[in-house]
Amino acid sequence: MKPIKRRLLTPGPxxxxxxxxxxLSRPTLYHRSPEFKEIFLETRKLLGKIMRTxxxxxxxxxxxxxxxxxxxxxLFNPGDSAVVVVGGKFGQRWEELCRTHGVNPxxxxxxxxxxxxxxxxxxxLSENPGVKGVLIQICETSTGTVHDVKEIGKILRNFPDVLxxxxxxxxxxxxxxxxxxxxxxxxxxxxxxxLMTPPGLAVITLNEKAVNRLVEKPRTYYFNLxxxxxxxxxxxxxxxxxxxxxxxxxxxxxxxxxEGIENVAKRHAILAEATRAGVKAMGLExxxxxxANGVTAVLAPEGIxxxxxxxxxxxxxGITIAGGQEHLKGxxxxxxxxxxxxxxxxxxxxxxxxxxxxxxxxSKFKFGDSVKAAMEVxxxxxx
Amino acid sequence: MKPIKRRLLTPGPxxxxxxxxxxLSRPTLYHRSPEFKEIFLETRKLLGKIMRTxxxxxxxxxxxxxxxxxxxxxLFNPGDSAVVVVGGKFGQRWEELCRTHGVNPxxxxxxxxxxxxxxxxxxxLSENPGVKGVLIQICETSTGTVHDVKEIGKILRNFPDVLxxxxxxxxxxxxxxxxxxxxxxxxxxxxxxxLMTPPGLAVITLNEKAVNRLVEKPRTYYFNLxxxxxxxxxxxxxxxxxxxxxxxxxxxxxxxxxEGIENVAKRHAILAEATRAGVKAMGLExxxxxxANGVTAVLAPEGIxxxxxxxxxxxxxGITIAGGQEHLKGxxxxxxxxxxxxxxxxxxxxxxxxxxxxxxxxSKFKFGDSVKAAMEVxxxxxx
Numbered sequence: 001m002k003p004i005k006r007r008l009l010t011p012g013p014x015x016x017x018x019x020x021x022x023x024l025s026r027p028t029l030y031h032r033s034p035e036f037k038e039i040f041l042e043t044r045k046l047l048g049k050i051m052r053t054x055x056x057x058x059x060x061x062x063x064x065x066x067x068x069x070x071x072x073x074x075l076f077n078p079g080d081s082a083v084v085v086v087g088g089k090f091g092q093r094w095e096e097l098c099r100t101h102g103v104n105p106x107x108x109x110x111x112x113x114x115x116x117x118x119x120x121x122x123x124x125l126s127e128n129p130g131v132k133g134v135l136i137q138i139c140e141t142s143t144g145t146v147h148d149v150k151e152i153g154k155i156l157r158n159f160p161d162v163l164x165x166x167x168x169x170x171x172x173x174x175x176x177x178x179x180x181x182x183x184x185x186x187x188x189x190x191x192x193x194x195l196m197t198p199p200g201l202a203v204i205t206l207n208e209k210a211v212n213r214l215v216e217k218p219r220t221y222y223f224n225l226x227x228x229x230x231x232x233x234x235x236x237x238x239x240x241x242x243x244x245x246x247x248x249x250x251x252x253x254x255x256x257x258x259e260g261i262e263n264v265a266k267r268h269a270i271l272a273e274a275t276r277a278g279v280k281a282m283g284l285e286x287x288x289x290x291x292a293n294g295v296t297a298v299l300a301p302e303g304i305x306x307x308x309x310x311x312x313x314x315x316x317x318g319i320t321i322a323g324g325q326e327h328l329k330g331x332x333x334x335x336x337x338x339x340x341x342x343x344x345x346x347x348x349x350x351x352x353x354x355x356x357x358x359x360x361x362x363s364k365f366k367f368g369d370s371v372k373a374a375m376e377v378x379x380x381x382x383x
Numbered sequence: 384m385k386p387i388k389r390r391l392l393t394p395g396p397x398x399x400x401x402x403x404x405x406x407l408s409r410p411t412l413y414h415r416s417p418e419f420k421e422i423f424l425e426t427r428k429l430l431g432k433i434m435r436t437x438x439x440x441x442x443x444x445x446x447x448x449x450x451x452x453x454x455x456x457x458l459f460n461p462g463d464s465a466v467v468v469v470g471g472k473f474g475q476r477w478e479e480l481c482r483t484h485g486v487n488p489x490x491x492x493x494x495x496x497x498x499x500x501x502x503x504x505x506x507x508l509s510e511n512p513g514v515k516g517v518l519i520q521i522c523e524t525s526t527g528t529v530h531d532v533k534e535i536g537k538i539l540r541n542f543p544d545v546l547x548x549x550x551x552x553x554x555x556x557x558x559x560x561x562x563x564x565x566x567x568x569x570x571x572x573x574x575x576x577x578l579m580t581p582p583g584l585a586v587i588t589l590n591e592k593a594v595n596r597l598v599e600k601p602r603t604y605y606f607n608l609x610x611x612x613x614x615x616x617x618x619x620x621x622x623x624x625x626x627x628x629x630x631x632x633x634x635x636x637x638x639x640x641x642e643g644i645e646n647v648a649k650r651h652a653i654l655a656e657a658t659r660a661g662v663k664a665m666g667l668e669x670x671x672x673x674x675a676n677g678v679t680a681v682l683a684p685e686g687i688x689x690x691x692x693x694x695x696x697x698x699x700x701g702i703t704i705a706g707g708q709e710h711l712k713g714x715x716x717x718x719x720x721x722x723x724x725x726x727x728x729x730x731x732x733x734x735x736x737x738x739x740x741x742x743x744x745x746s747k748f749k750f751g752d753s754v755k756a757a758m759e760v761x762x763x764x765x766x
Contacts, residue, residue, distance in 0.1 A: 004400075004642065004650075005725050017387075025408075259387065267387075318725070342388050342701070344731045351730055351758065358762065367758035372751030375734065379741065379750065 009349045010322045011141050011170055011295040013192040013199050014339035016248075020196055023251035029243045036243055037235030039250055044232065046253035047203055050261055051172055051187055053179040055207035058228045059249075061242045064169040064190035067202035069097055070223035071165050071186050074214050075133060078102030082133040083124045083162075085116045089142035089325045090167060094135040101219055106131060112328060113143045113297070115290035118151040125159050133163040138171035142325045144297035144334060145288040146171070153183035163210055169193055172203075173256060174294040174338050176265040185210040191245060194268070194294060194338040196252040200245045267383070268293040271337040271346050274377035278350040278370035279335075282357065287332050294338035297324070298353075299331065301362050306333040312356035319352045343378045347371050392732045393705045394524050394553055394678040396575040396582050397722035399631075403579055406634035412626045419626055420618030422633055427615065429636035430586055433644055434555055434570055436562040438590035441611045442632075444625045447552040447573035450585035452480055453606035454548050454569050457597050458516065461485030465516040466507045466545075468499045472525035472708045473550060477518040484602055489514060495711060496526045496680070498673035501534040508542050515596075516546040521554035525708045527680035527717060528671040529554070536566035546593055552576055555586075556639060557677040557721050559648040568593040574628060577651070577677060577721040579635040583628045650766065651676040654720040654729050657760035661733040661753035662718075665740065670715050677721035680707070681736075682714065687743050689716040695739035702735045726761045730754050 008015045016024075029036040044057045051057070060067055072094075076082060080103050084094045087110030098105040108124050110116045116136070125131055134156065138149050149166050156164050165186040171177060172187070173194025179187045185207050192199035206214075206225070214226050227238045256264055272293040276286060279298050287297035300306035307330050310323040324332040335349045350370040358367070391398045399407075412419040427440045434440070443450055455477075459465060463486050467477045470493030481488040491507050493499045499519070508514055517539065521532050532549050539547050548569040554560060555570070556577025562570045568590050575582035589597075589608065597609050610621045639647055655676040659669060662681050670680035683689035690713050693706040707715040718732045733753040741750070 004723065005727070007727070317727075319727075340387065344388070344390070344700075344702075344734060347730065347734055347754075348727045351727060351754070354758070355762065366755060367762065368751035368755030371730075371734070371754045372749060375737065375750035379738065 005318055007319045007345070007348065009336050009345065010320050011193065011334060011336040011338065012190065014194070014196065014336065015341065016198055017196055017252065017255060017340045019255070020248050020252045024198065024244050024248035026244070026247055029247065031237065031240050031243050040246055041235040043246055043250045043253065046250065046257065048205070050253060050256055051179050051189070051205055052177065052181070053187065053205045053207065055180065055205045056211060056229050057203065057205050058225065058232055059237070059241065059246065060202045060204060060223065060228070061200065061239070062202050063199060064167070064188060064202050065093065066223060067188040067190070067204040068093060068167060069220065070204055070225055071188060072097040072101050072103060073220040073223060074218045074225040075163055075165065075186065075210065076101065076103045077215055080104065080132045081106055081128060081130065082135050083108060083121060083128070083131055085110060085121065085134070085136040085147065087114060087116060087143065087145060087147070088112050088137070088140035090137050090140055094167070098135070113145055113287040113289060115145055115147045118148055118155055121152050122155045125162060131162055133165055135165050136167070138166050138168040138177065139174070139292040139294055141170045141295060142328065143288055144292050144295045145290050146292040149184065150182045156183055163213060170292065170294045170338060173264065174268045174292070176261045179205060180207060191249050195249065196255065196339045197249045198245060200242045201249055268338060270378065270381045270383050271341060271343065272296060273381070274343065274374035275335055275337055275346055275349070277377050278374035281365065281369045281373035282354065283364035287328070295334050295336045297332045297334045300333060301357070301364070304357070304360050304362055305330045308360055309333045309353065309356045312359055313352045317352045317355060319348065321349065321352070343383055347374060350374055388701055390702045390728070390731065392719050392728065393703050394576065394717060394719040394721065395573070397577070397579065397719065398724065399581055400579055400635065400638060400723045402638070403631050403635045407581065407627050407631035409627070409630060412630065414620065414623050414626050423629055424618040426629055426633045426636065429633065429640065431588070433636060433639055434562050434572070434588055435560065435564070436570065436588045436590065438563065438588045439594060439612050440586065440588050441608065441615055442620070442624065442629065443585045443587065443606065443611070444583065444622070445585050446582060447550070447571060447585050448476065449606060450571040450573070450587040451476060451550060452603065453587055453608055454571060455480040455484050455486060456603040456606060457601045457608040458546060458548065458569065458593065459484065459486045460598055463487065463515040464489055464511060464513065465518050466491060466504060466511070466514055468493060468504065468517070468519040468530065470497060470499060470526065470528060470530070471495050471520070471523035473520050473523055477550070481518070496528055496670040496672060498528055498530045501531055501538055504535050505538045508545060514545055516548050518548045519550070521549050521551040521560065522557070522675040522677055524553045524678060525711065526671055527675050527678045528673050529675040532567065533565045539566055546596060553675065553677045553721060556647065557651045557675070559644045562588060563590060574632050578632065579638065579722045580632045581628060583625045584632055651721060653761065653764045653766050654724060654726065655679060657726065657757035658718055658720055658729055658732070660760050661757035664748065664752045664756035665737065666747035670711070678717050678719045680715045680717045683716060684740070684745050684747070687740070687745055688713045691743055692716045692736065692739045695742055696735045700735045700738060702731065704732065704735070726766055730757055733757055
């Protein structure tokens with residue numbers, strides 16, 4: 001007997017609301033039509049509201065990695081140095097992008113699962129005068145860890161020439177992040193995470209300082225941010241954009257603003273707290289010492305391969321959760337709770353974890369233990 | 384903070400699979416087109432397979448009640464008598480339909496929540512020679528009770544002139560019912576229950592005996608079954624049918640046949656067993672002494688109004704469960720588990736029941752108790 005329902009509890013792509021899918025399937029618009037132009041301009045504005053920035057908001061037809069590359073290729077010249085916080089796979093990606101584009105990465109290594117100590121970033125900057133930027137994740141998705149970007153923004157007030165470039169791919173729509181207030185000069189996100197839209201669009205914002213730092217000749221043709229700014233101000237894009245995805249994103253952003261970004265953030269905080277309580281009630285431990293509100297990384301118990309939990313959840317129960325990456329493969333599994341997720345989805349994630357662990361012979365809990373713990377969180381949080 | 388997801392756990396309309404919704408939204412077909420004709424004929428065949436009958440299968444554009452009226456109006460003449468089993472709201476509906484069409488109902492009253500004793504039906508038939516039919520529900524949805532129609536079919540072998548007319552609206556697709564083998568002469572169902580399709584279509588099947596009993600001049604214009612048989616054999620309908628719904632139903636029936644009707648029935652049996660175990664683990668009791676596998680009617684605990692459970696579940700948690708009807712209003716609430724439902728949906732239904740009851744001050748359980756009991760059923764059933 002096969003599972004009949006497929007549920008997506010991964011840290012992207014995430015589940016998409018029905019009305020966003022409906023918007024996605026509306027007749028395709030011509031990307032140069034006045035009708036689309038209006039939707040495009042509105043979508044930029046809605047993004048600015050949610051990301052709380054007065055800066056330029058650019059929509060790119062790419063994954064989030066495309067926007068990361070756009071940042072590195074458009075803001076730095078070969079030979080420039082940038083401090084890169086590496087505490088997981090996506091920190092590594094910043095480092096790789098720097099090397100690809102001839103930027104010298106000054107790596108601040110952090111144990112995977114720990115948040116960077118902002119003082120370490122400050123020290124790297126002080127020891128390396130002339131550094132042009134700090135590249136960091138707000139949330140490091142691979143370890144489910146949130147870095148203290150607000151504090152790093154404060155430190156950067158003393159380094160006026162340094163650009164703060166923050167990958168907020170699994171942070172925007174999970175937290176209420178005042179981009180400008182925190183001094184994030186360049187913020188990046190993607191459609192397929194907490195923005196509740198299918199994959200295919202990335203977002204990059206640039207404040208005035210960042211716009212002024214855009215290089216004359218970026219070493220990329222497709223991701224030319226100067227060109228994009230010029231076009232997108234008019235509701236156009238340099239190249240053909242994914243019009244149906246933009247229409248879908250527009251719908252999703254309106255849902256977020258209707259719920260209210262503070263409420264959305266509060267909901268994610270409660271969902272994450274309940275997940276952590278549920279995990280602990282199974283006798284399990286979190287990987288992260290600074291757990292994020294979008295995804296929870298759980299250490300697989302002694303003798304159990306985390307990939308087997310993922311495999312059983314998907315193959316036997318139709319529920320996709322995520323495994324570990326790089327050296328964490330097999331050591332952890334990850335339950336996502338970002339985007340179009342409510343308390344009953346979180347409980348489903350815990351239930352399938354219990355079922356898979358039981359099948360794998362782990363027995364330090366009774367069925368329902370994690371549900372009880374999570375429900376108590378939900379009930380007292382009045383969700 | 385409002386709930387963001389709406390879930391339908393009522394005994395119809397039920398949740399509709401994504402691919403059925405996709406089929407529903409395909410471009411509307413002309414009801415006299417060759418393309419639609421082919422789909423219509425195939426849909427009749429698929430229904431015959433699922434309902435396990437070689438008889439005529441007619442698709443009507445109406446609710447299930449329309450098919451019930453069609454049966455009464457086309458199979459009996461004014462002045463005829465029929466034995467009617469009344470053990471709930473839908474038994475009452477048979478009685479009302481009889482009175483509307485001048486048929487004399489010989490009512491076998493059953494306490495709501497009990498299955499009829501087949502011997503009672505036999506007695507009614509013996510005491511009333513000349514009775515033309517027995518009208519019954521396979522499942523009485525209002526009380527979540529299953530009648531032993533198989534046994535009644537056996538009894539009717541001794542009454543060759545009596546038609547067995549069975550309302551299987553919440554039974555087909557929940558159970559594997561061999562319509563012909565059980566001696567059901569006329570079977571009725573609807574699209575919006577276990578057939579996983581939105582409301583709007585009813586199905587009525589007639590074996591040869593029933594076809595031969597169709598009256599010359601039914602007291603209804605719209606539900607003229609002789610006319611429909613003639614048309615539907617050709618892939619037509621007497622009047623315009625709901626073409627998009629037929630296309631959707633076609634898709635849903637293929638899903639059922641792909642899972643296999645035996646597997647579908649087994650799944651429903653396990654979902655129902657787990658629901659009952661969960662309900663009892665909360666210290667609650669079932670209304671029914673013969674509980675059906677499609678919907679579970681739960682007695683509200685002392686001092687709590689069942690309607691309040693329904694209200695909290697819907698308004699606070701976005702989950703629609705059903706209340707009681709007629710004199711059961713307030714005394715029960717009903718959790719449905721038919722159609723596009725899996726174990727995680729059942730657990731969600733139990734969780735929202737726990738949350739609502741806790742809010743109403745009922746405290747004979749701890750959060751997660753019902754989930755634990757249900758998960759144990761699922762796990763040992765290997766679902």
